[in-house]
Every structure is written in C-alpha cells, then in structure tokens.
Amino acid sequence: MRNLQVEGRQIPLDKEGYLREMSDWNPSVAVQLAQAEGIVLTEAHWEVILLLQDFYHRFELSPAMRPLVQYIRQHLGTDKGRSIYLMQLFPPSPAKIASKIAGLPKPTNCL
Amino acid sequence: MNQNTIALLRTPPYGSTIAREGLEAVLASAAMEQEIDLLFLGDGIFQLLDHQSPMEIGQKSLRRNLLALPVFGIEQIFVCHKSLRDRTIAPDQVQIPGVEVKAIHQPGALIAAYQCVLSF
Numbered sequence: 001m002r003n004l005q006v007e008g009r010q011i012p013l014d015k016e017g018y019l020r021e022m023s024d025w026n027p028s029v030a031v032q033l034a035q036a037e038g039i040v041l042t043e044a045h046w047e048v049i050l051l052l053q054d055f056y057h058r059f060e061l062s063p064a065m066r067p068l069v070q071y072i073r074q075h076l077g078t079d080k081g082r083s084i085y086l087m088q089l090f091p092p093s094p095a096k097i098a099s100k101i102a103g104l105p106k107p108t109n110c111l
Numbered sequence: 112m113n114q115n116t117i118a119l120l121r122t123p124p125y126g127s128t129i130a131r132e133g134l135e136a137v138l139a140s141a142a143m144e145q146e147i148d149l150l151f152l153g154d155g156i157f158q159l160l161d162h163q164s165p166m167e168i169g170q171k172s173l174r175r176n177l178l179a180l181p182v183f184g185i186e187q188i189f190v191c192h193k194s195l196r197d198r199t200i201a202p203d204q205v206q207i208p209g210v211e212v213k214a215i216h217q218p219g220a221l222i223a224a225y226q227c228v229l230s231f
Contacts, residue, residue, distance in 0.1 A: 059179035060171040064142040067182040074182075108135060 006032050018100050025103030033101045037090075041101075044080075045089055051075055052102045062099045062107040116140070116227040117148045120155035124173040125165055130158055133231025134176055141183035148225070149180075151205070152191035152218055155231075156198060159190070159205035159212075181209035191218045 002017070003010040006029050012020040017036060019025060030049060034041045041049075055063055055071050063071060065083060073081020086094035095107045118137050122129040140147045151159060163172045180188070190205055192214040202214055215221055222228055 055179075055182075058175070059182075060175040061138075061179060063179075063182065064138075066142045066144065066184070067138075067179065070182045070184070108138075 004029065004032055004036075016100075016106065018106055019103045022103055022105075029103065030101050033103075037097055037101070039090065039097070039101070045101075047076065047080075048072065048086065048089060048098055049102045052098055052104065056102075056104050062104045063095060064107045065095045068095050068098070115146065115148070115225050116229065117150055117222060117225040118229045118231065119222070120149060120151045120158060120231055121153040122231060123154040124158045124163060125168065125170055129231050130155070130173055133229070134158075134173060136229060136231070137185070138176075138179075138183055141180075141185055144184075147185070148187075148189065149185065150189040150191065150215075150218060150221065152194045154194075156190060156194045156200060156205065159207070160200070161204070177207055180207060185210065187211045187213065189213050189215050189218075189221060192216050 002013045002015070004013055011024045011029060014020055017033070019029070031041055034045070039045070051072060052063070052068070069081055069083055069086065072086070079085070083094070086098070090097040090101070099105070099107055118133060120130065120133050122133070124130045137147055137149060158173050159177065161174055163174050165172050186209065188207070188210055190212055193216070195202065195205070195214060202212065206212055
C-alpha cells in the first residue's frame with residue numbers, strides 16, 4: 001500500500017493511486033493527487049472536480065466518460081461538456097484521472 | 112444491421128449481486144454508445160422503488176444508480192404491468208426523473224422483437 005503525505009498526515013492509496021478512504025479527501029489532498037498526475041489545478045479543474053463529487057453523491061457511482069461529458073454539459077454548457085475540453089484538463093483519461101483527484105472510486109464501467 | 116438489445120431485469124435489488132451486475136452491464140453498454148433497452152419484470156420491479164436503505168448491509172442504493180440513467184442516454188424504460196399489479200405497486204412508485212416509464216401488457220411480444228436478449 002502506498003501513502004500520500006499531506007500536511008504531516010499519511011493518507012493511504014490503493015495500487016492505482018486512488019484514495020482508500022473517501023473521507024480522507026480535502027482540497028490539499030486533491031492538489032497533491034493532481035501533482036502526482038502532473039496536473040496543476042486551476043479554476044477550470046475545480047469546477048469539474050466539484051461537479052464530479054456532486055454526481056457521485058447523487059447517483060452513488062463514478063461516471064465513465066460519456067455520462068461525465070453529459071453531466072458537465074447539463075451544468076456548465078456545451079463549451080465545456082465536450083471530451084476534448086476534459087481531455088485537456090485531465091489527460092490522458094479524464095474519467096479516471098478526475099475521479100482520482102476528486103477522491104472518488106475508479107469509474108466502475110470505464111473499460 | 113443494427114443489433115438491437117434488451118436487458119431483462121428480473122431480480123430484487125439485494126440478496127444477490129445479479130441486479131447490480133445487470134445494471135453494470137447496462138451502464139457499460141450505454142457508456143460505449145450501444146443502444147440498449149430495459150425491461151423490469153418480476154421481482155426486478157423492486158429495484159425501482161424509492162426508500163431503499165442498503166447502507167445497513169454495506170451496499171449502495173440501486174435506485175440511486177438508476178437515477179443516473181438519463182445521463183447515460185437512457186430516457187425510456189419498460190416495466191411489466193402484471194408484475195406491478197401482482198405486487199400492488201402503483202406506476203407512480205416506479206418513476207425516474209427524466210425517464211419515460213412505459214408499462215407494457217405483453218412482455219413476450221416486446222422481447223420477441225429484439226435480436227439480443229440479456230437476462231439478469
């Protein structure tokens with residue numbers, strides 16, 4: 001098991017780098033998880049992360065790419081609800097990478 | 112030719128993992144842009160009911176997952192009218208926002224129209 005060290009705390013990760021415990025998540029944890037993926041979080045990233053968490057709380061599942069795009073489109077409009085936009089923010093696999101940074105489980109039907 | 116597929120959801124939401132596996136197959140198909148229709152029948156009707164409390168047995172709510180169907184592009188589902196009636200469940204107890212729920216009287220005729228039938 002790997003750990004992520006955030007503000008003096010050891011946070012356990014699974015072998016793919018997802019949080020073991022969703023309750024360990026906070027914005028500083030997100031910043032570090034993003035760093036491990038080579039991503040510096042901006043306003044645009046946070047907007048997607050928060051929506052993704054909202055999705056998870058409503059439906060109790062992490063979305064694969066297509067439903068993620070659809071959900072972003074419903075809430076942020078067609079400019080942002082496109083795979084290319086999400087691909088630029090969370091390369092190379094937006095559904096997986098964004099779920100990881102948002103502290104959610106890996107998307108179940110992400111093949 | 113476009114292969115049309117229907118998933119039959121026949122089992123209650125908990126007690127075995129069949130209902131969840133069915134839902135995952137449906138969501139995976141939808142996420143891969145495969146068109147798939149859903150027919151809830153028999154005890155599968157219970158998956159649609161609100162006020163499930165699966166936290167008590169360490170499970171996630173199947174009903175909550177089903178609320179995501181429109182985001183997966185599934186905007187219409189079928190339910191068996193007789194299965195509802197046999198369980199004294201009213202049609203308004205099996206609604207999903209953003210999804211048209213069609214109660215059908217002849218499930219056999221519906222199923223016969225599909226080339227591929229997945230049964231859970």
